[in-house]
Amino acid sequence: MSVAEILQLYRENLLKIYDQRETKAIVQWVFEKVLELNSLKLEMSRYQLLTTNQQDELKAILERLLNSEPVQYVLGEVYFLGMKFNVNSSVLIPRPETEELVEWIAKEAKDNFSGKILDIGTGSGCIAIGLKKLLPNAEIFACDISEDALQTASQNSQQHNLPIQFFKHNILEQTSLNNSFDIVVSNPPYIPENEKEQIEKNVLNFEPHCALFTPCNKALIFYENIAHQCINGLLNKNGQLFFEIHFSKAKETEQLLRTLKFKNIEVRKDIFGKERMVKAQLEY
Incomplete structure:
Protein backbone atom coordinates (compact mmCIF):
# COMPACT_ATOMS: atom_id res chain seq x y z
CA MET A 1 0.00 0.00 0.00
CA SER A 2 1.30 3.46 -0.92
CA VAL A 3 1.08 6.73 0.99
CA ALA A 4 -1.49 7.95 -1.54
CA GLU A 5 -3.71 4.91 -0.98
CA ILE A 6 -3.69 5.18 2.83
CA LEU A 7 -4.30 8.93 2.50
CA GLN A 8 -7.37 8.24 0.40
CA LEU A 9 -8.58 5.67 2.93
CA TYR A 10 -8.22 8.21 5.75
CA ARG A 11 -9.94 11.03 3.90
CA GLU A 12 -12.88 8.95 2.68
CA ASN A 13 -13.60 7.60 6.15
CA LEU A 14 -12.88 10.66 8.29
CA LEU A 15 -15.08 12.88 6.13
CA LYS A 16 -18.01 10.76 7.28
CA VAL A 27 -4.53 13.59 8.61
CA GLN A 28 -1.56 15.95 8.79
CA TRP A 29 -1.12 15.32 12.51
CA VAL A 30 -1.28 11.53 12.21
CA PHE A 31 1.01 11.23 9.21
CA GLU A 32 3.58 13.60 10.67
CA LYS A 33 3.58 11.56 13.89
CA VAL A 34 3.73 8.09 12.31
CA LEU A 35 5.65 8.70 9.08
CA GLU A 36 7.49 11.91 10.06
CA LEU A 37 6.10 13.60 6.96
CA ASN A 38 4.89 17.20 7.17
CA SER A 39 2.26 18.45 4.71
CA LEU A 40 4.81 19.30 2.00
CA LYS A 41 6.74 16.03 2.30
CA LEU A 42 3.46 14.13 2.42
CA ASP A 56 -0.90 -1.74 10.59
CA GLU A 57 -0.25 1.28 12.81
CA LEU A 58 -2.09 3.69 10.52
CA LYS A 59 -5.07 1.35 10.18
CA ALA A 60 -5.25 0.87 13.97
CA ILE A 61 -5.20 4.64 14.46
CA LEU A 62 -7.94 5.10 11.86
CA GLU A 63 -10.11 2.54 13.61
CA ARG A 64 -9.84 4.45 16.88
CA LEU A 65 -10.57 7.75 15.15
CA LEU A 66 -13.67 6.29 13.52
CA ASN A 67 -14.85 5.31 16.99
CA SER A 68 -14.90 9.07 17.75
CA GLU A 69 -11.83 8.92 19.99
CA PRO A 70 -10.11 12.34 19.94
CA VAL A 71 -6.92 12.37 17.89
CA GLN A 72 -5.07 13.86 20.86
CA TYR A 73 -5.76 10.72 22.91
CA VAL A 74 -5.02 8.42 19.99
CA LEU A 75 -1.58 9.99 19.50
CA GLY A 76 -1.10 10.74 23.20
CA GLU A 77 -0.07 14.34 22.69
CA VAL A 78 -1.24 17.89 22.14
CA TYR A 79 0.51 21.23 21.74
CA PHE A 80 -0.13 24.04 24.21
CA LEU A 81 1.70 27.38 24.09
CA GLY A 82 4.16 25.78 21.70
CA MET A 83 4.96 22.92 24.09
CA LYS A 84 4.13 19.26 23.56
CA PHE A 85 2.01 17.80 26.38
CA ASN A 86 1.32 14.15 27.06
CA VAL A 87 -2.42 13.52 27.34
CA ASN A 88 -4.57 10.49 28.06
CA SER A 89 -8.11 9.74 29.19
CA SER A 90 -7.30 10.78 32.77
CA VAL A 91 -6.94 14.44 31.77
CA LEU A 92 -8.92 16.92 29.72
CA ILE A 93 -7.52 17.87 26.34
CA PRO A 94 -6.12 21.43 26.62
CA ARG A 95 -8.10 23.92 24.53
CA PRO A 96 -7.01 27.12 22.72
CA GLU A 97 -9.10 29.30 25.06
CA THR A 98 -7.07 28.00 28.00
CA GLU A 99 -3.93 29.29 26.28
CA GLU A 100 -5.60 32.69 26.23
CA LEU A 101 -6.31 32.45 29.95
CA VAL A 102 -2.66 31.63 30.74
CA GLU A 103 -1.43 34.51 28.58
CA TRP A 104 -3.87 36.89 30.29
CA ILE A 105 -2.66 35.87 33.74
CA ALA A 106 0.99 36.29 32.73
CA LYS A 107 0.29 39.73 31.29
CA GLU A 108 -1.49 40.83 34.48
CA ALA A 109 1.29 39.45 36.68
CA LYS A 110 4.17 41.09 34.75
CA ASP A 111 7.44 39.45 33.71
CA ASN A 112 9.26 39.80 37.04
CA PHE A 113 6.42 38.32 39.12
CA SER A 114 7.88 36.21 41.93
CA GLY A 115 4.79 35.44 43.99
CA LYS A 116 2.88 32.22 44.56
CA ILE A 117 0.28 30.78 42.18
CA LEU A 118 -2.19 27.94 42.76
CA ASP A 119 -3.78 26.03 39.88
CA ILE A 120 -6.84 24.11 41.07
CA GLY A 121 -7.82 21.04 39.03
CA THR A 122 -4.59 21.00 37.06
CA GLY A 123 -5.32 17.97 34.84
CA SER A 124 -2.47 17.73 32.33
CA GLY A 125 -0.72 20.58 34.13
CA CYS A 126 -1.03 22.84 31.09
CA ILE A 127 -2.04 25.97 33.04
CA ALA A 128 0.60 25.59 35.75
CA ILE A 129 3.37 24.63 33.34
CA GLY A 130 2.37 27.34 30.87
CA LEU A 131 2.51 29.93 33.66
CA LYS A 132 5.92 28.68 34.79
CA LYS A 133 7.19 29.10 31.24
CA LEU A 134 5.90 32.68 31.04
CA LEU A 135 6.63 33.59 34.69
CA PRO A 136 9.85 31.71 35.51
CA ASN A 137 10.32 33.45 38.88
CA ALA A 138 6.89 32.44 40.19
CA GLU A 139 6.44 29.65 42.73
CA ILE A 140 3.66 27.52 41.31
CA PHE A 141 1.53 24.91 43.06
CA ALA A 142 -1.08 22.71 41.38
CA CYS A 143 -3.63 20.26 42.75
CA ASP A 144 -6.05 17.69 41.40
CA ILE A 145 -8.37 15.04 42.81
CA SER A 146 -7.02 12.42 40.40
CA GLU A 147 -3.72 10.65 41.07
CA ASP A 148 -3.54 9.60 37.41
CA ALA A 149 -3.91 13.21 36.33
CA LEU A 150 -1.19 14.30 38.75
CA GLN A 151 1.14 11.64 37.37
CA THR A 152 0.54 12.91 33.83
CA ALA A 153 1.04 16.52 34.92
CA SER A 154 4.27 15.63 36.71
CA GLN A 155 5.58 13.92 33.57
CA ASN A 156 4.80 17.02 31.53
CA SER A 157 6.51 19.24 34.08
CA GLN A 158 9.66 17.11 34.03
CA GLN A 159 9.62 16.87 30.24
CA HIS A 160 9.84 20.66 29.95
CA ASN A 161 12.08 21.16 32.97
CA LEU A 162 9.54 23.54 34.48
CA PRO A 163 9.17 22.61 38.17
CA ILE A 164 5.71 22.67 39.72
CA GLN A 165 4.72 21.57 43.23
CA PHE A 166 1.89 19.09 42.60
CA PHE A 167 -0.34 17.64 45.31
CA LYS A 168 -3.60 15.74 45.62
CA HIS A 169 -6.57 17.71 46.95
CA ASN A 170 -10.35 17.77 46.67
CA ILE A 171 -11.28 21.44 46.64
CA LEU A 172 -14.89 20.65 47.64
CA GLU A 173 -13.64 19.39 50.98
CA GLN A 174 -13.35 22.17 53.52
CA THR A 175 -9.81 21.26 54.52
CA SER A 176 -7.39 24.16 54.74
CA LEU A 177 -4.31 24.15 52.54
CA ASN A 178 -2.35 26.03 55.23
CA ASN A 179 -1.02 28.30 52.53
CA SER A 180 -2.04 31.48 50.76
CA PHE A 181 -1.40 32.64 47.22
CA ASP A 182 -1.08 35.79 45.16
CA ILE A 183 -2.92 34.27 42.22
CA VAL A 184 -5.47 31.44 42.19
CA VAL A 185 -6.59 30.01 38.85
CA SER A 186 -8.99 27.23 37.97
CA ASN A 187 -10.75 25.69 35.00
CA PRO A 188 -13.12 23.54 37.07
CA PRO A 189 -15.99 21.27 36.03
CA TYR A 190 -19.10 23.26 35.18
CA ILE A 191 -21.50 20.88 33.41
CA PRO A 192 -24.37 19.59 35.59
CA GLU A 193 -24.73 15.81 35.41
CA ASN A 194 -28.29 16.11 34.12
CA GLU A 195 -26.94 17.75 30.93
CA LYS A 196 -24.78 14.79 29.87
CA GLU A 197 -26.99 13.99 26.91
CA GLN A 198 -26.12 17.37 25.37
CA ILE A 199 -22.38 16.65 25.26
CA GLU A 200 -20.65 15.57 22.05
CA LYS A 201 -19.91 11.86 21.83
CA ASN A 202 -16.13 12.25 21.50
CA VAL A 203 -16.07 14.27 24.74
CA LEU A 204 -18.60 12.23 26.71
CA ASN A 205 -17.12 8.84 25.85
CA PHE A 206 -13.45 9.63 26.32
CA GLU A 207 -12.70 12.68 28.48
CA PRO A 208 -12.70 12.26 32.29
CA HIS A 209 -16.14 12.86 33.76
CA CYS A 210 -14.70 14.11 37.06
CA ALA A 211 -13.21 17.03 35.11
CA LEU A 212 -16.40 17.75 33.19
CA PHE A 213 -19.43 17.28 35.42
CA THR A 214 -20.45 18.87 38.70
CA PRO A 215 -22.12 16.96 41.54
CA CYS A 216 -25.64 17.74 42.69
CA ASN A 217 -26.45 19.31 39.30
CA LYS A 218 -25.02 22.62 40.51
CA ALA A 219 -23.11 24.26 37.67
CA LEU A 220 -21.26 26.80 39.84
CA ILE A 221 -20.49 24.62 42.87
CA PHE A 222 -16.72 24.65 42.23
CA TYR A 223 -16.63 28.38 41.50
CA PHE A 243 -11.54 31.31 36.20
CA GLU A 244 -12.20 29.69 32.87
CA ILE A 245 -15.97 29.55 32.50
CA HIS A 246 -18.72 28.30 30.23
CA PHE A 247 -19.94 31.20 28.11
CA SER A 248 -23.53 30.60 29.22
CA LYS A 249 -22.53 31.06 32.88
CA ALA A 250 -20.59 34.33 32.54
CA LYS A 251 -23.25 36.55 34.11
CA GLU A 252 -23.93 34.11 36.94
CA THR A 253 -20.23 33.79 37.73
CA ASN A 264 -12.24 44.79 39.68
CA ILE A 265 -14.21 41.97 38.07
CA GLU A 266 -13.58 41.57 34.36
CA VAL A 267 -15.13 39.05 31.97
CA ARG A 268 -13.16 38.46 28.79
CA LYS A 269 -14.10 36.88 25.47
CA ASP A 270 -12.04 34.21 23.73
CA ILE A 271 -10.90 34.22 20.10
CA PHE A 272 -14.31 32.88 19.10
CA GLY A 273 -16.11 35.83 20.69
CA LYS A 274 -17.51 33.89 23.64
CA GLU A 275 -17.23 34.99 27.27
CA ARG A 276 -14.88 32.32 28.61
CA MET A 277 -12.64 33.95 31.23
CA VAL A 278 -13.12 36.03 34.34
CA LYS A 279 -10.74 37.88 36.65
CA ALA A 280 -11.50 39.25 40.10
CA GLN A 281 -9.47 40.86 42.86
CA LEU A 282 -9.75 40.34 46.59
CA GLU A 283 -9.70 43.48 48.72
CA TYR A 284 -10.10 43.18 52.48
Whole structure:
Protein backbone atom coordinates (compact mmCIF):
# COMPACT_ATOMS: atom_id res chain seq x y z
CA MET A 1 0.00 0.00 0.00
CA SER A 2 1.30 3.46 -0.92
CA VAL A 3 1.08 6.73 0.99
CA ALA A 4 -1.49 7.95 -1.54
CA GLU A 5 -3.71 4.91 -0.98
CA ILE A 6 -3.69 5.18 2.83
CA LEU A 7 -4.30 8.93 2.50
CA GLN A 8 -7.37 8.24 0.40
CA LEU A 9 -8.58 5.67 2.93
CA TYR A 10 -8.22 8.21 5.75
CA ARG A 11 -9.94 11.03 3.90
CA GLU A 12 -12.88 8.95 2.68
CA ASN A 13 -13.60 7.60 6.15
CA LEU A 14 -12.88 10.66 8.29
CA LEU A 15 -15.08 12.88 6.13
CA LYS A 16 -18.01 10.76 7.28
CA ILE A 17 -17.69 12.14 10.82
CA TYR A 18 -15.55 15.30 10.52
CA ASP A 19 -15.72 18.33 8.26
CA GLN A 20 -13.06 18.98 5.64
CA ARG A 21 -10.97 21.30 7.82
CA GLU A 22 -10.88 18.89 10.76
CA THR A 23 -10.15 15.95 8.47
CA LYS A 24 -7.19 17.76 6.91
CA ALA A 25 -5.78 18.68 10.32
CA ILE A 26 -6.15 15.14 11.69
CA VAL A 27 -4.53 13.59 8.61
CA GLN A 28 -1.56 15.95 8.79
CA TRP A 29 -1.12 15.32 12.51
CA VAL A 30 -1.28 11.53 12.21
CA PHE A 31 1.01 11.23 9.21
CA GLU A 32 3.58 13.60 10.67
CA LYS A 33 3.58 11.56 13.89
CA VAL A 34 3.73 8.09 12.31
CA LEU A 35 5.65 8.70 9.08
CA GLU A 36 7.49 11.91 10.06
CA LEU A 37 6.10 13.60 6.96
CA ASN A 38 4.89 17.20 7.17
CA SER A 39 2.26 18.45 4.71
CA LEU A 40 4.81 19.30 2.00
CA LYS A 41 6.74 16.03 2.30
CA LEU A 42 3.46 14.13 2.42
CA GLU A 43 2.48 15.34 -1.05
CA MET A 44 5.98 14.61 -2.37
CA SER A 45 5.88 11.06 -0.95
CA ARG A 46 2.52 9.97 -2.36
CA TYR A 47 3.97 7.01 -4.23
CA GLN A 48 6.19 5.83 -1.40
CA LEU A 49 5.33 2.29 -0.30
CA LEU A 50 4.53 1.70 3.35
CA THR A 51 6.00 -1.10 5.42
CA THR A 52 3.65 -3.66 6.92
CA ASN A 53 4.19 -2.15 10.38
CA GLN A 54 3.37 1.34 9.11
CA GLN A 55 0.19 0.08 7.44
CA ASP A 56 -0.90 -1.74 10.59
CA GLU A 57 -0.25 1.28 12.81
CA LEU A 58 -2.09 3.69 10.52
CA LYS A 59 -5.07 1.35 10.18
CA ALA A 60 -5.25 0.87 13.97
CA ILE A 61 -5.20 4.64 14.46
CA LEU A 62 -7.94 5.10 11.86
CA GLU A 63 -10.11 2.54 13.61
CA ARG A 64 -9.84 4.45 16.88
CA LEU A 65 -10.57 7.75 15.15
CA LEU A 66 -13.67 6.29 13.52
CA ASN A 67 -14.85 5.31 16.99
CA SER A 68 -14.90 9.07 17.75
CA GLU A 69 -11.83 8.92 19.99
CA PRO A 70 -10.11 12.34 19.94
CA VAL A 71 -6.92 12.37 17.89
CA GLN A 72 -5.07 13.86 20.86
CA TYR A 73 -5.76 10.72 22.91
CA VAL A 74 -5.02 8.42 19.99
CA LEU A 75 -1.58 9.99 19.50
CA GLY A 76 -1.10 10.74 23.20
CA GLU A 77 -0.07 14.34 22.69
CA VAL A 78 -1.24 17.89 22.14
CA TYR A 79 0.51 21.23 21.74
CA PHE A 80 -0.13 24.04 24.21
CA LEU A 81 1.70 27.38 24.09
CA GLY A 82 4.16 25.78 21.70
CA MET A 83 4.96 22.92 24.09
CA LYS A 84 4.13 19.26 23.56
CA PHE A 85 2.01 17.80 26.38
CA ASN A 86 1.32 14.15 27.06
CA VAL A 87 -2.42 13.52 27.34
CA ASN A 88 -4.57 10.49 28.06
CA SER A 89 -8.11 9.74 29.19
CA SER A 90 -7.30 10.78 32.77
CA VAL A 91 -6.94 14.44 31.77
CA LEU A 92 -8.92 16.92 29.72
CA ILE A 93 -7.52 17.87 26.34
CA PRO A 94 -6.12 21.43 26.62
CA ARG A 95 -8.10 23.92 24.53
CA PRO A 96 -7.01 27.12 22.72
CA GLU A 97 -9.10 29.30 25.06
CA THR A 98 -7.07 28.00 28.00
CA GLU A 99 -3.93 29.29 26.28
CA GLU A 100 -5.60 32.69 26.23
CA LEU A 101 -6.31 32.45 29.95
CA VAL A 102 -2.66 31.63 30.74
CA GLU A 103 -1.43 34.51 28.58
CA TRP A 104 -3.87 36.89 30.29
CA ILE A 105 -2.66 35.87 33.74
CA ALA A 106 0.99 36.29 32.73
CA LYS A 107 0.29 39.73 31.29
CA GLU A 108 -1.49 40.83 34.48
CA ALA A 109 1.29 39.45 36.68
CA LYS A 110 4.17 41.09 34.75
CA ASP A 111 7.44 39.45 33.71
CA ASN A 112 9.26 39.80 37.04
CA PHE A 113 6.42 38.32 39.12
CA SER A 114 7.88 36.21 41.93
CA GLY A 115 4.79 35.44 43.99
CA LYS A 116 2.88 32.22 44.56
CA ILE A 117 0.28 30.78 42.18
CA LEU A 118 -2.19 27.94 42.76
CA ASP A 119 -3.78 26.03 39.88
CA ILE A 120 -6.84 24.11 41.07
CA GLY A 121 -7.82 21.04 39.03
CA THR A 122 -4.59 21.00 37.06
CA GLY A 123 -5.32 17.97 34.84
CA SER A 124 -2.47 17.73 32.33
CA GLY A 125 -0.72 20.58 34.13
CA CYS A 126 -1.03 22.84 31.09
CA ILE A 127 -2.04 25.97 33.04
CA ALA A 128 0.60 25.59 35.75
CA ILE A 129 3.37 24.63 33.34
CA GLY A 130 2.37 27.34 30.87
CA LEU A 131 2.51 29.93 33.66
CA LYS A 132 5.92 28.68 34.79
CA LYS A 133 7.19 29.10 31.24
CA LEU A 134 5.90 32.68 31.04
CA LEU A 135 6.63 33.59 34.69
CA PRO A 136 9.85 31.71 35.51
CA ASN A 137 10.32 33.45 38.88
CA ALA A 138 6.89 32.44 40.19
CA GLU A 139 6.44 29.65 42.73
CA ILE A 140 3.66 27.52 41.31
CA PHE A 141 1.53 24.91 43.06
CA ALA A 142 -1.08 22.71 41.38
CA CYS A 143 -3.63 20.26 42.75
CA ASP A 144 -6.05 17.69 41.40
CA ILE A 145 -8.37 15.04 42.81
CA SER A 146 -7.02 12.42 40.40
CA GLU A 147 -3.72 10.65 41.07
CA ASP A 148 -3.54 9.60 37.41
CA ALA A 149 -3.91 13.21 36.33
CA LEU A 150 -1.19 14.30 38.75
CA GLN A 151 1.14 11.64 37.37
CA THR A 152 0.54 12.91 33.83
CA ALA A 153 1.04 16.52 34.92
CA SER A 154 4.27 15.63 36.71
CA GLN A 155 5.58 13.92 33.57
CA ASN A 156 4.80 17.02 31.53
CA SER A 157 6.51 19.24 34.08
CA GLN A 158 9.66 17.11 34.03
CA GLN A 159 9.62 16.87 30.24
CA HIS A 160 9.84 20.66 29.95
CA ASN A 161 12.08 21.16 32.97
CA LEU A 162 9.54 23.54 34.48
CA PRO A 163 9.17 22.61 38.17
CA ILE A 164 5.71 22.67 39.72
CA GLN A 165 4.72 21.57 43.23
CA PHE A 166 1.89 19.09 42.60
CA PHE A 167 -0.34 17.64 45.31
CA LYS A 168 -3.60 15.74 45.62
CA HIS A 169 -6.57 17.71 46.95
CA ASN A 170 -10.35 17.77 46.67
CA ILE A 171 -11.28 21.44 46.64
CA LEU A 172 -14.89 20.65 47.64
CA GLU A 173 -13.64 19.39 50.98
CA GLN A 174 -13.35 22.17 53.52
CA THR A 175 -9.81 21.26 54.52
CA SER A 176 -7.39 24.16 54.74
CA LEU A 177 -4.31 24.15 52.54
CA ASN A 178 -2.35 26.03 55.23
CA ASN A 179 -1.02 28.30 52.53
CA SER A 180 -2.04 31.48 50.76
CA PHE A 181 -1.40 32.64 47.22
CA ASP A 182 -1.08 35.79 45.16
CA ILE A 183 -2.92 34.27 42.22
CA VAL A 184 -5.47 31.44 42.19
CA VAL A 185 -6.59 30.01 38.85
CA SER A 186 -8.99 27.23 37.97
CA ASN A 187 -10.75 25.69 35.00
CA PRO A 188 -13.12 23.54 37.07
CA PRO A 189 -15.99 21.27 36.03
CA TYR A 190 -19.10 23.26 35.18
CA ILE A 191 -21.50 20.88 33.41
CA PRO A 192 -24.37 19.59 35.59
CA GLU A 193 -24.73 15.81 35.41
CA ASN A 194 -28.29 16.11 34.12
CA GLU A 195 -26.94 17.75 30.93
CA LYS A 196 -24.78 14.79 29.87
CA GLU A 197 -26.99 13.99 26.91
CA GLN A 198 -26.12 17.37 25.37
CA ILE A 199 -22.38 16.65 25.26
CA GLU A 200 -20.65 15.57 22.05
CA LYS A 201 -19.91 11.86 21.83
CA ASN A 202 -16.13 12.25 21.50
CA VAL A 203 -16.07 14.27 24.74
CA LEU A 204 -18.60 12.23 26.71
CA ASN A 205 -17.12 8.84 25.85
CA PHE A 206 -13.45 9.63 26.32
CA GLU A 207 -12.70 12.68 28.48
CA PRO A 208 -12.70 12.26 32.29
CA HIS A 209 -16.14 12.86 33.76
CA CYS A 210 -14.70 14.11 37.06
CA ALA A 211 -13.21 17.03 35.11
CA LEU A 212 -16.40 17.75 33.19
CA PHE A 213 -19.43 17.28 35.42
CA THR A 214 -20.45 18.87 38.70
CA PRO A 215 -22.12 16.96 41.54
CA CYS A 216 -25.64 17.74 42.69
CA ASN A 217 -26.45 19.31 39.30
CA LYS A 218 -25.02 22.62 40.51
CA ALA A 219 -23.11 24.26 37.67
CA LEU A 220 -21.26 26.80 39.84
CA ILE A 221 -20.49 24.62 42.87
CA PHE A 222 -16.72 24.65 42.23
CA TYR A 223 -16.63 28.38 41.50
CA GLU A 224 -18.56 29.16 44.66
CA ASN A 225 -16.39 26.90 46.80
CA ILE A 226 -13.11 28.23 45.43
CA ALA A 227 -14.26 31.84 45.80
CA HIS A 228 -15.28 31.23 49.43
CA GLN A 229 -11.91 29.63 50.18
CA CYS A 230 -10.17 32.62 48.62
CA ILE A 231 -12.06 34.91 50.99
CA ASN A 232 -11.14 32.67 53.93
CA GLY A 233 -7.40 32.97 53.42
CA LEU A 234 -6.51 31.04 50.27
CA LEU A 235 -5.91 34.30 48.40
CA ASN A 236 -3.67 37.07 49.71
CA LYS A 237 -4.86 40.66 50.06
CA ASN A 238 -5.10 42.27 46.61
CA GLY A 239 -4.58 38.80 45.13
CA GLN A 240 -6.23 37.87 41.85
CA LEU A 241 -8.62 35.03 41.07
CA PHE A 242 -8.94 33.74 37.50
CA PHE A 243 -11.54 31.31 36.20
CA GLU A 244 -12.20 29.69 32.87
CA ILE A 245 -15.97 29.55 32.50
CA HIS A 246 -18.72 28.30 30.23
CA PHE A 247 -19.94 31.20 28.11
CA SER A 248 -23.53 30.60 29.22
CA LYS A 249 -22.53 31.06 32.88
CA ALA A 250 -20.59 34.33 32.54
CA LYS A 251 -23.25 36.55 34.11
CA GLU A 252 -23.93 34.11 36.94
CA THR A 253 -20.23 33.79 37.73
CA GLU A 254 -19.78 37.56 37.69
CA GLN A 255 -22.77 38.00 40.02
CA LEU A 256 -21.41 35.34 42.38
CA LEU A 257 -18.11 37.19 42.68
CA ARG A 258 -19.85 40.55 43.20
CA THR A 259 -22.00 39.06 45.95
CA LEU A 260 -18.85 37.86 47.70
CA LYS A 261 -17.40 41.41 47.51
CA PHE A 262 -14.67 40.75 44.96
CA LYS A 263 -13.53 43.89 43.15
CA ASN A 264 -12.24 44.79 39.68
CA ILE A 265 -14.21 41.97 38.07
CA GLU A 266 -13.58 41.57 34.36
CA VAL A 267 -15.13 39.05 31.97
CA ARG A 268 -13.16 38.46 28.79
CA LYS A 269 -14.10 36.88 25.47
CA ASP A 270 -12.04 34.21 23.73
CA ILE A 271 -10.90 34.22 20.10
CA PHE A 272 -14.31 32.88 19.10
CA GLY A 273 -16.11 35.83 20.69
CA LYS A 274 -17.51 33.89 23.64
CA GLU A 275 -17.23 34.99 27.27
CA ARG A 276 -14.88 32.32 28.61
CA MET A 277 -12.64 33.95 31.23
CA VAL A 278 -13.12 36.03 34.34
CA LYS A 279 -10.74 37.88 36.65
CA ALA A 280 -11.50 39.25 40.10
CA GLN A 281 -9.47 40.86 42.86
CA LEU A 282 -9.75 40.34 46.59
CA GLU A 283 -9.70 43.48 48.72
CA TYR A 284 -10.10 43.18 52.48
